[in-house]
Amino acid sequence: MSESALEADGLVRKYGERAALDGLSFSLPEGQTLGLFGANGAGKTTLLRVLATLLRPHEGGVRVLGADLPKESWKVRGRVGYLGHEPLLYRELSGRENLQFHARLHSVDESRVEDLLVAVGMQRRADDPVRELSRGMVQRLATARAVLHDPPLLLLDEPWSGIDPGARELLEPLIGKSAGKTRVLVSHDLEAGAAESDLALGLRAGQQAYLGEPNAAKLKELYTAPTPHTPHPTP
Amino acid sequence: MTRTAWAILRKDLRIEVRSKESVPAMALFSVTVFVLFHFGLQRNSLEGDLAAGVLWVTLLLATVLGVNRLFVVEREQGGIDGMLLAPIDRTALFVAKASALFLYLLLLELIAVPAFDLLLLGPDPLKPLPALIPLLLLANVGVAAVGALVSALAVETRARDLIVPLLLLPLLVPVVIAGAEGTEPLFTGSQTPHELGKWLGLLGLYDMVFLLVSIAVFDFLLED
DSSP, X not given: OOOEEEEEEEEEEEETTEEEEEEEEEEEETTOEEEEEOSTTSSHHHHHHHHTTSSOOSEEEEEETTXXXXXXXXXXXXXXXXXXXXXXXXXXXXXXXXXXXXXXXXTOOTHHHHXXXXXXXXXXXXXXXXXXXXXXXXXXXXXXXXXXXXXXXXXXXXXXXXXXXXXXXXXXXXXXXXXXXXXXXXXXXXXXXXXXXXXXXXXXXXXEEEEESOOHHHHHHHHHSOOOOOOOOOO | OHHHHHHHHHHHHHHHHHHOOSHHHHHHHHHHHHHHHHHHTTOSOOOHHHHHHHHHHHHHHHXXXXXXXXXXXXXXXXXXXHHHTXXXXXXXXXXXXXXXXXXXXXXXXXXXHHHHHHHHSOSOTTTTHHHHHHHHHHHHHHHHHHHHHHHHHHTTSTTHHHXXXXXXXXXXXXXXXXXXXXXXXXXXXXXXXXXXXXXXXXXXXXXXXXXXHHHHHHHHHHOO
């Protein structure tokens, strides 16, 4: 059996008094895909940001690529490809300039930038400022940014949103299942998300509501069942 | 670290050249304040401590505008996350941001000091300029270090516009004192090298202390 790329044991992350992640425990072997499912505000993005070392876990253990977080966060940086809601691109710079900047941060050869611009089909608009590009084009560039340093772990928050079918074919070898990377994938498309996943983690109000086989019918309950809430304490 | 700091600085300067968000606002603000003083005081020329005070206070208030904007592009466009995900020495980010602010201050002074001369100094306005240069350069180093630190701290808060002046201006009081005290004799023509050296020394000490403090604590500011 392959070694675990991700392990969480009782992971808790709070915003003030509210637990955004409350006691999550899971494990994902190398090269597999963890599908993250849950309604808006369930904690999916928070979990991705914890795994990316952008947020510190407050309780419990988390191991990412063999490194304990937050103590060994430095070992994880540069080994994670993060594609979140924000493209992490500067609007005043062109796509090429943005990728060149990130290539310098990751000490990646700039020839990789040109290869990726071709791979995501952006070579013709590579010198246009990002603010002049459509949402789909920005998402293509953001994908190129996320994989620029060839990370072994991809953290993908709705990576196909705004992407047309043609572009999806282009991006599939970079971030799709065929990329052969360990992935954590957030998707609101249950059928497609489940099809891409080896393991599904369902969240409801920060709590682990489902962990197991990616089954779209079972995952649908996460979106239909009422969200539990803490009753106001009686005085 | 130098390579990373240079990459970040180059990116910041490129964005500033294209967006023109910081330096033009700082320069326009200071020229406007000089015009207001020119008419508000109803005097054709200022001298001595009043001239020195007007110059230094105006420059530092203009600095607030630049400090306010220093990290905004990183927060609004997610640049800070991009940098935190990279395997870089975070001190490089501080060095780049402080260097960018230092350059913005230089550009501000290239516009503001001649405007001050023109609007508020007497018939021989250019005479004090050469001695003013070392004072401004040394002040810029300390202001850039403190400014980068305060900007990184304030950008995480919702009341950024309020936090920056409230934190920055008290920290810059020693700069105003040394700058104004060192400049005042230049405008009265009574400067001695010993006096100027004393204020330059104070500014040098301020720079050293705040550079070291900023480098030491900057990493913690970026932690979640």
